[in-house]
């Protein structure tokens with residue numbers, strides 16, 4: 038049986054911060070913003086006790102920059118923010134993707150656009166997480182649906198970033214970030230942790246962007262004599278700028294395929310009452326709970342409905358979603374945006390007519406009752 | 420001397436990309452001279468730059484080097500230094516990179532007095548993008564985006580970082596290379612935030628448009644229009660007005676940021692014993 | 693006689709070295725690149741070495 042700690046009352050943001058520290062994060066750079074600030078506050082209090090470093094930067098751009106600088110010294114580093122700050126971080130997230138610097142960005146989503154509703158939940162940053170930077174590169178994003186998942190997926194996110202040398206985004210939302218729950222965290226000694234691969238070659242032979250069959254280059258810590266160059270310009274295996282189109286293409290394709298290659302490992306999801314289901318919810322994050330309740334209500338009324346929860350949102354698990362959609366009569370997609378995940382499902386579902394969105398963007402969470410009535414309205418028509 | 424610093428230059432990347440007569444190579448050389456003469460551990464030295472002609476210097480300097488995004492070098496450098504305070508951290512930035520888009524990071528890094536040595540390559544223009552005015556383009560000068568003369572007033576960037584809290588400030592020029600090297604040495608020796616303004620020449624994107632002649636003529640201009648700061652105090656004000664003051668402009672002792680942080684960590688470690 | 697080592701490969705013909713040399717030691721060839729014209733006059737002041745933006749000149753070997 039899984040070893041667990043004593044139950045404790047935790048907030049989602051807190052669980053995320055605790056997980057980060059337990060997974061070895063020793064640097065946090067950020068800028069306060071509701072509803073993410075508790076993460077920074079927790080880090081400010083705890084990091085120095087662990088020999089780690091916290092810094093409140095002058096803005097989110099600086100926070101992201103500081104995180105990447107710290108990560109280059111060999112330190113696991115993280116930042117946390119919300120919509121407006123997430124927008125500001127984008128250029129440097131692109132830099133991290135291009136230069137393959139491991140880092141984790143927590144975005145506790147709030148209502149937008151613009152200042153929107155600082156304390157109002159939303160899930161409107163799904164696409165920004167995927168396409169927020171310029172250029173074409175892969176990204177990993179996970180979205181927890183409970184306080185416990187905030188812990189678990191933060192550990193995973195840090196592992197993914199270290200293993201694949203890529204930025205990983207944790208899409209929390211105000212609902213989960215501020216929710217308090219009694220949780221039993223897994224015992225620390227049961228955590229499986231991963232660290233980036235350090236060079237197996239001496240400094241004279243080190244090619245910072247050379248890869249073997251893993252597709253992931255080895256990374257030297259700054260200050261260990263490797264004297265390597267990091268640039269956001271197109272670069273070759275040596276790390277220095279190049280204008281050779283064939284080399285550029287090879288590097289960029291490797292960036293894309295290095296994430297694809299590990300998609301199976303990265304793809305995390307859960308299913309609920311799915312075995313006999315004729316109807317299906319597909320949802321994620323803060324909308325999972327109300328949708329689960331809706332499953333209960335609808336099942337009591339005799340409807341065979343189940344739930345598929347996306348924990349990993351990017352890369353979007355197309356094949357698995359396709360498989361689960363195949364024999365369903367209708368697929369309902371509740372989300373606190375106007376259909377950002379539904380759009381992804383639409384790309385892979387056999388019959389688009391089967392796909393129904395349940396959307397809300399007024400800053401209130403979607404209630405189980407709202408979900409139930411929408412389902413009934415549609416199912417009765419069929 | 421060049422022969423002493425060749426090992427600090429990535430010779431296989433030379434010749435560099437800068438235009439004929441560009442001052443960037445001279446400033447970079449002064450940095451290498453200063454680093455070499457202070458004998459700091461070059462394996463434990465990191466140079467961080469932003470974006471611009473000047474920021475390409477990191478590609479030629481044989482340390483761990485980090486060529487970041489426009490204006491953000493100091494943010495990245497803050498992360499490097501705070502995560503690993505034993506590293507010697509330098510920032511190479513342009514006048515646009517460091518005083519416009521990166522101005523906020525500049526004043527806040529100065530305020531923290533974090534031990535980073537900033538060398539601002541000031542060519543009074545956005546060189547890389549072909550000659551648009553920067554916050555350090557003098558009033559009235561011409562730029563592609565100031566075709567009728569620059570309406571803006573320029574920062575006195577050294578005064579700005581002084582007000583923000585820098586604990587060592589010096590200025591040199593690409594003509595006054597010895598002073599420039601001395602200033603960078605002073606920056607290295609200062610345990611805190613140090614700022615060196617390296618007044619440079621950009622014959623291509625600035626000099627030409629402002630009819631300043633060839634690179635040697637621009638050098639001559641620097642010579643004629645600079646006054647050592649020590650001499651300036653003895654000169655009548657009209658001889659100093661509008662001149663570039665070179666030399667050490669400011670120095671003070673103040674607690675350094677990463678050292679303070681390490682003291683905090685030590686306090687917790689003691690408590691745990 | 694001072695040893696003046698020139699790396700013409702990197703020279704970009706900017707004119708700074710022969711413009712600043714106080715003794716007329718350096719000159720340009722027909723492409724504007726540096727050449728040593730009058731080595732005996734060199735006083736080893738290193739003005740050329742310090743001001744060459746392209747790392748082309750070494751004085752004293």
Ligand SMILES: Cc1ncc(C[n+]2csc(CCOP(=O)(O)OP(=O)(O)O)c2C)c(N)n1
Nearest residue numbers: 471472473489513514515516544545546547
């Ligand atoms: C975010 C962003 N905005 C604008 C640019 C375009 N850009 C590149 S370099 C530069 C100005 C550089 O000027 P300066 O810092 O003075 O450096 P110099 O080229 O003069 O050395 C600009 C505006 C960019 N690369 N990134």
Ligand code: SF4
Nearest residue numbers: 437438441472546621
């Ligand atoms: S444009 Fe100006 S600053 Fe840029 S390389 Fe040319 S001379 Fe130097």
Ligand code: SF4
Nearest residue numbers: 713734735737738740
């Ligand atoms: S060292 Fe001085 S005198 Fe000799 S060539 Fe160079 S500038 Fe001229």
Ligand code: SF4
Nearest residue numbers: 703704706707709744
């Ligand atoms: S200063 Fe250097 S680049 Fe310029 S002409 Fe002389 S040797 Fe050539």
Ligand SMILES: [Mg+2]
Nearest residue numbers: 513514544546
């Ligand atoms: Mg400039």
